[in-house]
Amino acid sequence: MSGPKTLFDKIWESHLVDQQDDGTCLVYIDRQLIHEITSAQAFDGLRESGRKARRPEANLCVPDHNVPTTPGRGGTDEIEDDASRIQLEVLEANAAEFGLPYISINDERQGIVHVIGPEQGFTQPGVTLVCGDSHTATHGAFGALAFGVGTSEVEHVLATQTLIQRPAKNMRITVTGSLPEGCTAKDLVLAIIGKIGTAGGTGHVIEYAGPAIEELSMEGRMTVCNMTIEAGARAGLVAPDEKTFEYLKGRPQCPKGAQWEMAVEQWRKLPTDVGATYDTEIQLDVSEIVPQVTWGTSPEDEIGITGVVPDPAQVSDANRRSAMERSLEYMDLKPGMKMTDIAVDKVFIGSCTNSRIEDMRAAAAVAKGHKVADSVYAMVVPGSGLVKMQAEEEGLDKIFEEAGFHWREPGCSMCLAMNGDMLQPGERSASTSNRNFEGRQGPGGRTHLVSPMMAAAAAIAGHLADVRDLIK
Amino acid sequence: MEKFTKLTAVAAPLPIVNCDTDKIIPARFLKTLTRTGLGKNLFDPLRYDPKTGEENPDFVLNKPAYRNSEILVAGHNFGCGSSREHAPWALLDFGIRCVISTDFADIFYNNSSKNGILLIKVSPEELEQLMEGAERGANATMTVDLESQEITNSDGEKIIFEVDSFKKHCLLNGLDDIGLTLKKESSISAYEKKQKASEPWLYA
Numbered sequence A: 001m002s003g004p005k006t007l008f009d010k011i012w013e014s015h016l017v018d019q020q021d022d023g024t025c026l027v028y029i030d031r032q033l034i035h036e037i038t039s040a041q042a043f044d045g046l047r048e049s050g051r052k053a054r055r056p057e058a059n060l061c062v063p064d065h066n067v068p069t070t071p072g073r074g075g076t077d078e079i080e081d082d083a084s085r086i087q088l089e090v091l092e093a094n095a096a097e098f099g100l101p102y103i104s105i106n107d108e109r110q111g112i113v114h115v116i117g118p119e120q121g122f123t124q125p126g127v128t129l130v131c132g133d134s135h136t137a138t139h140g141a142f143g144a145l146a147f148g149v150g151t152s153e154v155e156h157v158l159a160t161q162t163l164i165q166r167p168a169k170n171m172r173i174t175v176t177g178s179l180p181e182g183c184t185a186k187d188l189v190l191a192i193i194g195k196i197g198t199a200g201g202t203g204h205v206i207e208y209a210g211p212a213i214e215e216l217s218m219e220g221r222m223t224v225c226n227m228t229i230e231a232g233a234r235a236g237l238v239a240p241d242e243k244t245f246e247y248l249k250g251r252p253q254c255p256k257g258a259q260w261e262m263a264v265e266q267w268r269k270l271p272t273d274v275g276a277t278y279d280t281e282i283q284l285d286v287s288e289i290v291p292q293v294t295w296g297t298s299p300e301d302e303i304g305i306t307g308v309v310p311d312p313a314q315v316s317d318a319n320r321r322s323a324m325e326r327s328l329e330y331m332d333l334k335p336g337m338k339m340t341d342i343a344v345d346k347v348f349i350g351s352c353t354n355s356r357i358e359d360m361r362a363a364a365a366v367a368k369g370h371k372v373a374d375s376v377y378a379m380v381v382p383g384s385g386l387v388k389m390q391a392e393e394e395g396l397d398k399i400f401e402e403a404g405f406h407w408r409e410p411g412c413s414m415c416l417a418m419n420g421d422m423l424q425p426g427e428r429s430a431s432t433s434n435r436n437f438e439g440r441q442g443p444g445g446r447t448h449l450v451s452p453m454m455a456a457a458a459a460i461a462g463h464l465a466d467v468r469d470l471i472k
Numbered sequence B: 001m002e003k004f005t006k007l008t009a010v011a012a013p014l015p016i017v018n019c020d021t022d023k024i025i026p027a028r029f030l031k032t033l034t035r036t037g038l039g040k041n042l043f044d045p046l047r048y049d050p051k052t053g054e055e056n057p058d059f060v061l062n063k064p065a066y067r068n069s070e071i072l073v074a075g076h077n078f079g080c081g082s083s084r085e086h087a088p089w090a091l092l093d094f095g096i097r098c099v100i101s102t103d104f105a106d107i108f109y110n111n112s113s114k115n116g117i118l119l120i121k122v123s124p125e126e127l128e129q130l131m132e133g134a135e136r137g138a139n140a141t142m143t144v145d146l147e148s149q150e151i152t153n154s155d156g157e158k159i160i161f162e163v164d165s166f167k168k169h170c171l172l173n174g175l176d177d178i179g180l181t182l183k184k185e186s187s188i189s190a191y192e193k194k195q196k197a198s199e200p201w202l203y204a
């Protein structure tokens, strides 16, 4: 294909190893992140068939989903839950057997795969990067083609350094306007998902573009790309620019010296060519949005904090109506209730969506000088050991603790209910994570997705609250 | 992987829209190290009461007529959310070999075909017919024939479906992707040689 190309086309074409007549492609995979939940069966598969890891150094293993985040947690051997401990031990043993780099939970670099990949410079513009985790889309913030895969595909990449894929369609979402006070990258992406729906991106790779995206920090871009999967798309992308290079320069796994110059020169050629076309184009102006919050059990169920719980009876589409009715029943909410009247039991600030230093700073700025409501248990879980150290250097942990938040060790924590941090049946959270699915944070638990600032505001108020009232 | 050729079985109706993989198999069951044994927790949040753990008698797979279902007729955008392959493993362990819906999430689609589960996309009208067919219970079975790409509804009506030719080939023959890819080892090596020359830092 010649002529003007999109960022996605360029990365895709430069990674084609083979193409069959029916359009099935063999795509080269440069990088793979591996965690404990989706890898054990892949290593078993390799062993059963007597295969090796083709390029061990192209992988990076770290436990994150299933690790305790209790302050002062010890090493792997001190994990009380047998199944969790064994899963970590198995990952460590598999990494050793196949010669893959491994970061243990005692290592200050440990953290959520999608936080540590960029931190270590493992994530770079123009690469193909996969992980057995749907939020791999996060790395698209660097202009990397990054997507989640299943365990069979983890094994496929380990054995062959490739994947069998079909090309995706190109979608561009152009975001204009400046984010108003009290709104963040999280509010921006929730507004996008609300607009296009959870299946709106199916079959596409979404490129986020426009002044509002350019204005975002790398952390903000990661938050946006992270939730791409919640719009059903395969991957999200932002064109690399000076901010991207600035963030990456000097990171442990990034090229140095003359190779750095060479790499940057190539990365500058990645952005979409003038005149390239997209299969789908969407525009969104964010200058008028208000802080976003979800009311239902799908990330598309979002509304401004100033709104009320919507009424399914007003919806004509029968499928949508029944989904809404089911959501409201599960969430125990009535149409017409003010969002700010919804009381919460727990507040979770963390996850690969919102656990980076900028998120910690934003939440701390709101929390400073306030107290968490008596009825609320609030936790802050940094995304990695390095984020935690940085936050502590800045005194953010003290601000949180003085306000009554619990400051914890890095991991996925209450984003998903498998590591001890979870909701009890019927409990309700304000959470900075990415999924409000039924039972996601614990069986019978109810989740409202919000930004870190909004989560801090909810913790203080004891109910969902408009952060703009606190920061005035 | 087990071949998929032709299946005649009870089909369970599951008209939930956006049924996510957390619903199919919640995270707390992902501590397993094997691909088997997840069937008892398939659709756990729907199948069991979260407080008591008792079976929910209203959930379709708990009804006597549907306990042995091998086909699911599901609502739009089935399998969205997490990439966990535990979702198809749980379906398979329960005995489901085929899911029919108007749309599937991309990763779930890939994961399923790699485990010998056939996913069939149909139009909204066809889904409605099949949903009605499935609601007739254990006395009315459906037949799915991959070779001829044809579903026979419980009333004998036939529906033709599309399927990716490569996936069809792999499913019909039970082929392992990795084995197929390794036949292209020389192309992979050639690619690596070229990339190493132009982007040496990726090989540092």
Ligand code: SF4
Residues within 6 Å of the ligand: A064, A065, A112, A113, A114, A133, A135, A351, A352, A353, A411, A412, A415, A416, A433, A434
């Ligand atoms: S933080 Fe949540 S979404 Fe992110 S990788 Fe961990 S479990 Fe998945």
